[in-house]
Amino acid sequence: MKYSFYPGCSMEATAVPYLKSFEAVAHALGIELKEIPDWNCCGATVASGVIGDYPAQVMTSRNLALAEPHGADIVVPCSSCYMNLAITNRKFKEDGHFRQMADEALASVGMKYGGSLNVRQIIDVMVNDVGLDTIKSKVKKPLTGLRVAGYVGCQTPRVFPWEFDDPEQPVFFDKIIEALGATPVKFPVKARCCGSSHSVAQPEITADSCYNIITSAQDDQAHLIAAVCPMCxxxxxxxxxxxxERHKLKTSMPVLFFTQLMAIAMDLPPDAWALKHNIVSPFTALAKFGVGK
Amino acid sequence: MTGFNVSSGPLKYDTEFAREIYSLENGHHIKKCMQCGMCEVSCATRKEMDYSPRKMFLLLRTGQREEFFKSNTMWMCSTCLMCKVRCPRGVPIVDVMHDLKCYAISKGYTERAQAAFYQSFWKEIWSRGKQFEGGLMARYYLKRGWKDIRKDAFRMKDMGLTMLKHGRMPLMPPKSVKGLKDVQKLVEVAKAQLQKGADR
Amino acid sequence: MNMVNKSILVVGGGISGLTAAIEAAEVGFDVFIVEKNPYLGGKVTQINQYFPKLCPPNCGLEINFRRIRSNPAVKFFTMAEVESVSGQEGNFDVTVKINPRYVNENCTGCGKCAEVCPAQRANDFNYGLDKTKAAYLPHQFAFPVKYVIDAGACQDGCSKCVEACQYNAIEKDMQPKTMKLNVGSIVWATGWKPYDAEKLSYYGFGRYPNVITNVIMERLAAINGPTGGKIVRPSDGKEIKSIAFVQCAGSRDENHLHACSSVCCMASLKQATYVREQYPDAKICIYYIDIRARGKHEDFFVKVQNEANITLIKGKAGEIQEDSATGQLVIVAEDQLNQALSEEKFDMVVLATGMQPATAETKVPAEMTYDEDGYVAAGTPGICAAGCTKKPQDVAAAVADATAAALRAIQSVRGQS
Amino acid sequence: MAKKIGVYICSGCGIGDALDIDALAKVATKEYKVPVCQKNAFFCGKEGVEVIKKDIAENEVTYVVIAGCSGRVNYDVFNFGPSVVLERVNLRERVVWTQEPDDEDTQMMAEDYLRITLAKLKNLELPEAYVIENCNKRVMVVGGGLAGMTSAVEVAKAGYEVVLVEKEDSLGGWLKRSYKIAPLNSPYTDPEDTGLEARVKEIEGNSNIKVYTSTTIEKTAGAPGMFDVTLKQGGGTLEEKVGAIILATGAVPYEPSKLGHLGYGASPNVVTQAQFEELAAKGTIARPSDGKAVQKVGFIQCAGSRDQEHLPYCSAACCVESIKQALYVKGQNSEAAVYVFYKDIRSSGQYEHFYKKAQSEGVMFIKADVTGVTDDGGNLTIEANDLLMGSPTMADELDMVVLANGMVPTTAFEDPAYGTEAQEEAACAAADAAPVPAPIIKSNILNLEYRQGPELPSLKYGFPDSHFICFPYETRRTGIYAAGSVRRPMDMSQAVGDATGAALKAVQCIEMTDKGGAVHPRSGDISFPDFQLNRCTQCKRCTEECPFGAINEDEKGNPLPNPTRCRRCGTCMGACPERIISFKNYSVPMLGNMLKSIEVPEEDEEKPRVLIFACENDAIPALDMAGINRLQYSKWVRIIPVRCLGSLNLVWINDAMSKGFDGVLLMGCKHGDDYQCHFMKGSELAGIRLSKVSETLDRLGLESERVYMTEVNVMDYDRIPKIINEFVEKIDKFGPNPMKGF
Structure with a gap:
């Protein structure tokens, strides 16, 4: 399994534990990753709101063009990056007018994208390419008894509704959690918004959204939340x-990237767990699986 | 809030403004709204919005220019895509919100914190081809100015330190994209193409 | 020259197919009906009452069955499907597959087989809300009155029904059969199915037991339904104090059914009267985008609007949340006429799921064109569509359309002679 | 054909376990001296059927009685061809499955049912069809608009001749005045050409269609298969003979002068949909006041419709029509502003695509209550409350306002309504309790020479619709079918289908009439009523009560039956106090003898008897259903099916009471506004007749409650035991009928 890898800006900064655990897990699962050379920012949820959809997509398409020579599908962990790359890629494939315009723009910098690739979300790859059975077979330390609230977030399942999952009540992520031996809790808000980039301009919006998510996980007696998206x-x-502080919430809820859980369950070396990066301490929740500082 | 009344006088239809909005990249989609209200319910930040998207569309169609610029609706959108996947008329509401944000910024309506954030974020991308949290925050607070900085900023500082402690807040920006010039040119070309399309 | 065939094939034995067949036969033509269910009557057999007259569909079906009984020109095959069609107007060769009923023509309808049968199956006639024996009569008004055996539900090696039947009516080794028909023209009337409500994740159908669909509501209200006609909550069998109807659940939706299903508004208004009848004090809310009570149906709309405890909320129901402790459901919607966001609690929610033509999935095995929702847009010489295969419509309109189809079928066979 | 009866008693399905079959056989052989009587445990099996067939072939059995299951089952197995009279005695559903097995009373019930059938056969003759000579197979279509032209073409395509009558000087109706029409075909997004020319050409080129324009109908006499129509053309008249008629005269717009509150009349720029259509057809849509091409247009929906002050109904087509006209404006000038003020957008079904198209072209739809339309020197302003914005709203500088003013059927005009006289008469005679006839509006279209009025009866708002859901073409005037917007409000797409369906019904009626058969619901029934006119007292009840207007009258009041108009319900038979009307296989004496064949035990035996007359359309299947569900009910009842409660003759009640029955229960279909009676008024008439019986019973000192009528529908089977048992209990309280034993 070969892929071009688009890490996105956060993987190098705020989502370091994601990058570390993902790379280790990928290696263990036989996934070969090749980072797209000299990739640029996808525009996140912001560029479109400043320069418009089309210019933002053209900017993103540079990444597709850079990846194409490698000939492998692009795997994307961050949901915003996935959204922008996948939508742009789809437009190349299906929207003749867009393609014509974007070709023209790319040509102006001597680039070309033939539309030959697929942009794949990391969960999609895990479930449909790696396969749940393979994941199960790699689990050495099943997370039996660990109750996990699988937080898929907003964009991942909704970019192409139903194409690989239900846009509102996705199930694939829970299946991955199950494959690790853990128990996915009901968690009805699994695909609700976390407040996204309001965290800067109006942090109370983010705090309120996160409160909903955390309490929902607590209501379902989750030991921790597993996330897919760096922003979430x-x-x-x-x-x-x-x-x-805002909601007088007493107990804490550890929030891990799902790849961190995978690394633990697959019994990869603690470096791959990258747990020191987690701000809310996950160690109590994971103590019985031999996870310590 | 949805119970917001526009004014006591009658809404008078202004076709000029509506036409301008329709001409935005995704603006024509607004016409398709059948006023079902699904978007309001689906919206993660509906409680923050002064007009629900469907009501905003009604305002735009009737051409309520001033009400539009006063409203925070588009700035509250967090791009969670829920309305977009649910809209029974297939209106890509999120994409329309992108246009409304661009339009507001282009017309100089940058008072809102979100507008400042968007502009700062974009500046970061523009200047190095990648995002850098530190740079973004600096630009943002610079843009907002001290007059408007609330206790959040201090909390942000604390948070920044925590993140730093956990190795999640690099102090140095990432290396700029080598092809930054290309990135910038692509954006310029694309903008020009759009402009040409709109002029046609 | 080929021999001209004067007989007509009608595919689908629902109200449209029955009508097309009988109307043509009563002009004097031989007609075959091919029906996939083990009984004739189709969807309307599962409906409790028709709007706006609130009369039982079985009444009209009985008359139609009597017309079949007294007219030897009508022949029908149940559990049968058309496999292929070849030839042209005036001379079609049709292959029909007849699936095994495991009960032969000796069946007297006495019911002994069901009495002794030890196995159960989900009752699809009642949308799985109850069970029947593996040997079963599809429903009380089933025509023909012949039992069926669901071989998949039988216990291994069981032959109790075979032993109990005094008439040697049970053949457990019955095999599918194919049959050839030569006909002059074909009416395609395979009708519709309710849109899969599970695709509307935000309404929780399939996750929340008290969210049901309008077709299920018909069974709950029907005297021959799983509850004997008592409308109760599926989760706990409790009586209803509040209920909501959610219009356009799937219809008028670019993500689901693009067209309006045209019957759901009236169906929900009608179902509100079912609830009123049983629970005069129950709170009833109908969430809608536009109420489409066309023509004289407006009278019914006015009548229902004026009934106590019925509230119409202009605003598509956005989502439904369940209070798992009480099984109650909260509908969040924009109450547009009151300029407010509304969050109301209900014991039960009925989704007015729309119509999807059967041809969206199973196409006619001939050159036909379809519209974007899968309805037959145009037939081919000698083959025409009737009823809800053509457009979403109510029973009266479907019957009128099927009557028209009967004439077109006759023109095809006449025109060839 | 000699009448030789064979009785075949089946003991299968538990019948043999519950009943004494030999004793039952004795009823046939000893009491009724039936020459052939056989028993078998499986008559519906191959061998069982062979037994019967052999008797028919070798023993010349012509009347077969099968005592076993209900006639609703095994109808195909027991089919011995048209030369054999078949009667089924329902021992299974009606006796064994509803009564205690192996019980004296159950046995008595079974024996009575056999007696009833054998008594029936004694009085039954094989009917012979009433076949008219030279049945006319032409169809007359009245109205040359879209529906009428469609009917004409479709009838002709099926190989029948058509006479098409249009009052205007050319064909086309609304199509002539339309620029385009709403799409009839997928993808339902763009207005279509009217296709008028092609349609007219198709009609003119079809030698099977004879067209009369500038022609109206002076008189329609006769009956299906033999209508004599007098046409009026210019100053003269001419005659046409046809076999069936399609009424497709359509609808006209609601009178706009009544819409002053929406600005009509205040400015020439406020127009109706029809006027706007004409403007569009002229080319550029220009405002009437000064010819300026329109830039801004407002449409007001439900102008008149859905308004209790005007038209209470929805006119069904206006939303789609306004969408179409809005698209005209956008087509002329894509920058034009178009506002549609609506209550609900009713673009049902696939017309949702049309609505979406208009929206995406920029037509603005506003859910609003229009509060006023004002004119400021050519420019118009619509003021309204925008219900979705929750604020007042205003569209000003409008060049035109178009009122979607709905439709009124052509059959709704010409006040005062014919039938008022009859209604008054009925009201006067209320003491005599006659049913109120359906209103017939003298709209001067068909001018039927019918005793019951000159046009089709209408039920509501002047539309001559039957209101049947399963049978929309059900008509109260046999052989005359309404189609298109005259029948009910509908759009053009529906009208095309409706007209084609009506074409089938017209053709079908002709073919049935040709064979002497009845049309729906007793399709193919060849029996028809005989009138023994020498005993007629000219009381006119038959001519008044016939729901289908089948019987005319001479000046003296003698009935003049028209058998091809007859639907064989027997209402006339039930109405006739002199009992001069009877069918060969259904008559007053026959039913009288049937009920008299029932054994009524002496008073001291304490075995009461209750007679039930049950309508065979709904009550009988419901009774069967009670059996299938093994619901038990009183062993004292005996059930006799009737064609319709309208055929109930009061003498049967007399007969039953004198025979010693303790009570009589009538089960009929629902009547009233949402009637389910397929003969319209059967149970209503029975109820009225019954009120007269009550008086007589009271006079005789008999409790009038001993005779009771109830409405049941096919789904009421669960209520049936309760209805029966409660009635029997009530009768029980009265004590035995004192006439017993007389």
């Missing part, structure tokens, strides 16, 4: 103090 994880993890 950061909001839930780093803003938890603010949540607690």
């Amino acid at each position: 994880q950061l909001n839930l993890d780093a803003y938890q103090d603010l949540v607690k």
Whole structure:
């Protein structure tokens, strides 16, 4: 399994534990990753709101063009990056007018994208390419008894509704959690918004959204939340103090990237767990699986 | 809030403004709204919005220019895509919100904190091709100015320190994209293409 | 020259198919009906009452069955499907597959087989809300009155029904059969199915037991339904104090059914009267975008609007949340006429799921064109569509359309002679 | 054909376990001296059927009585061809499955049912069809608009001749005045050409269609298969003979002068949909006041419709029509502003695509209550409350306002309504309790020479619709079918389908009439009523009560039956106090003898008897259903099916009371506004007749409650035991009928 890898800006910064655990897990699962050379920012949820959809997509398409020579599908962990890359890629494939315009723009910098690749969300790859059976077979330390609230977040399942999952009540992420031996809890808000980039301009919006998510996980007696998206994880993890303060919330809820859980269950070396990066301490929740500082 | 009344006088239809909005990249989609209200319910930040998207669309169609610029609706959108996947008329509401944000910024309506954030964020991308939290925050607070900085900023500072402690807040920006010039040119070309399309 | 065939094939034995067949036969033509269910009557057999007259569909079906009984020109095959069609107008060769009923023509309808049967199956006639024996009569008004055996539900090696039947009516080794028909023209009337409500994740159908669909509501209200006609909550069998109807659940939706299903508004208004009848004090809310009570149906709309405890909320129901402790459901919607966000609690929610033509999935095995929702847009010489295969419509309109189809079928066979 | 009866008693399905079959056989052989009587445990099996067939072939059995299951089952197995009279005695559903097995009273019930059938056969003759000579197979279509032209073409395509009558000087109706029409075909997004020319050409080129324009109908006499129509053309008249008629005269717009509150009349720029259509057809849509091409247009929906002050109904087509006209404006000038003020947008079904198209072209739809339309020197302003914005709203500088003013059927005009006289008469005679006839509006279209009025009866708002859901073409005037917007409010797409369906019904009626058969619901029934006119007292009840207007009258009041108009319900038979009307296989004496064949035990035996007359359309299947569900009910009842409660003759009640029955229960279909009676008024008439019986019973000192009528529908089977048992209990309280034993 070969992929071009688009880490996105956060993987190098706020989502370091994601990058570390993912790379280790990927290696263990036989996934070969090749980082797209000299990739640029996808525009996140912001560029479109400043320069418009089309210019933002053209900017993003540079990444597709850079990846194409490698000939492998692009795997994307961050949900915003996935959204922008996948939508742009789809437009290349299906929207003749767009393609014509974007080709023209790319040509102006001597680039070309033939539309040959697929942009794949990391969960999609885990379930449909790696396969749940393979994941199960790699689990050495099943997380039996661990109750996990699988937080898929907003964009991942909704970019192409039903194409690989239900846009509102996705199930694939829970299946991955199950494959690790853990128990996915009901968690009806699994695909609700975390407040996204309001965290900067109006942090109380983010805090309120995160409060909903954390309490829902607590209501379902989850030991921790597993996240897919760097932004979601950061909001839930780093803003938890603010949540607690605003809503008089007492208990903490550890928030891990799902790849961290995978690394633990697959019994990869602790470096791959990258747990020291988690702000809300996950160690109590994971103690019985031999996870210590 | 949805119970917001526009004014006591009658809404008078202004076709000029509506036409301008329709001409935005995704603006024509507004016409398709059948006023079902699904978007308001689906919206993660509906409690923050002064007009629900469907009501905003009604305002735009009737051409309520001033009400539009006063409203925070588009700035509250967090791009969670829920309305977009649910809209029964297939209106890509999130994409329309992108246009409304661009339009407001282009017309100089940058008072809102979100507008400042958006502009700062974009500046970061523009200047190095990648995002850098530190740079973004600096630009943002610079833009907002001390007059408007609330206790959040201090909390942000605390949070920044925590993140730093956990190795999640690099102090140094990432290396700029080598092809930054290309990135910038692509954006310029694309903008020009759009402009040409709109002029046609 | 080929021999001209004067007989007509009608595919689908629902109200449209029955009508097309009988109307043509009563002009004097031989007609075959091919029906996939083990009984004739289709969807309307599962409906409790028709709007706006609130009369039982079985009444009209009985008359139609009597017309079949007294007219040897109508022949029908149940549990049968058309596999292929070849030839042209005036001379079609049709292959029909007849699935095994495991009960032969000796069946007297006495019911002994069901009495002794030890196995159960989910009752699809009642949308799985109850069970029947593996040997069963599809429903009380089933025509023909012949039992069926669901071989998949039988216990291994069981032959109790075979032993109990005094008439040697049970053949457990019955095999599918194919049959050839030569006909002059074909009416395609395979009708519709309710849109899969599970695709509307935000309404929780399939996750929340008290969210049901309008077709299920018909069974709950029907005297021959799973509750004997008592409308109760599926989760705990409790009586209803409040209920909501959610219009356009799937219809008028670019993500689901693009067209309006045209019957759901009237169906929900009608179902509100079912609830009123049983629970005069129950709170009833109908969430809608537009109420489409066209023509004289407006009278019914006015009548229902004026009934006590019925509230119409202009605003599509956005989502439904369940209080798992009480099984109650909260509908969040924009109450647009009151300029407010509304969050109301209900014991039960009925989704007015729309119509999807059967041809969206199973196409006619001939050159036909379809519209974007899968309805037949145009037939081919000698083959025409009737009823809800053509457009979403109510029973009266479907019957009128099927009557028209009967004439077109006759023109095809006449025109060839 | 000699009448030789064979009785075949089946003991299968538990019948043999519950009943003494030999004793039952004795009823046939000893009491009724039936020459052939056989028993078998499985008559519906191959061998069982062979037994019967052999008797028919070798023993010349012509009347077969099968005592076993209900006639609703095994109808195909027991089919011995048209030359054999078949009667089924329902021992299974009606006796064994509803009564205690192996019980004296159950046995008595079974024997009575056999007696009833054998008594029936004694009085039954094989009917012979009433076949008219030279049945006319032409169809007359009245109205040359879209529906009428469609009917004409479709009838002709099926190989029948058509006479098409249009009052205007050319064909086309609304199509002539339309620029385009709403799409009839997928993808339902763009207005279509009217296709008028092609349609007219198709009609003119079809030698099977004879067209009369500038022609109206002076008189329609006769009956299906033999209508004599007098047409009026210019100054003269001419005659046409046809077999069936399609009424497709359509609808006209609601009178706009009544819409002053929406600005009509205040400015020439406020127009109706029809006027706007004409403007569009002229080319550029220009405002009437000064010819300026329109830039801003407002449409007001439900102008008149859905308004208790005007038209209470929805006119069904206006939303789609306004969408179409809005698209005209956008087509002329894509920058034009178009506002549609609506209550609900009713673009049902696939017309949702049309609505979406208009929206995406920029037509603005506003859910609003229009509060006023004002004119400021050519420019118009619509003021309204925007219900979705929750604020007042205003569209000003409008060049035109178009009122979607709905439709009124052509059959709704010409006040005062014919039938008022009859209604008054009925009201006067209320003491005599006659049913109120359906209103017939003298709209001067068909001018039927019918005793019951000159046009089709209408039920509501002047639309001559039957209101049947399963049978929309059900008509109260046999052989005359309404189609298109005259029948009920509908759009053009529906009208095309409706007209085609009506074409089938017209053709079908002709073919049935040709064979002497009845049309729906007793399809194919060849029996028809005989009138023994020498005993007629000219009381006119038959001519008044016939729901289908089948019987005319001479000046003296003698009935003049028209058998091809007859639907064989027997209402006339039930109405006739002199009992001069009877069918060969259904008559007053026959039913009288049937009920008299029932054994009524002496008073001291304490075995009461209750007679039930049950309508065979709904009550009988419901009774069967009670059996299938093994619901038990009183062993004292005996059930006799009737064609319709309208055929109930009061003499049967007399007969039953004198025979010693303790009570009589009538089960009929629902009547009233949402009637389910397929003969319209059967149970209503029975109820009225019954009120007269009550008086007589009271006079005789008999409790009038001994005779009771109830409405049941096919789904009421669960209530049936309760209805029966409660009635029997009530009768029980009265004590035995004192006439017993007389």
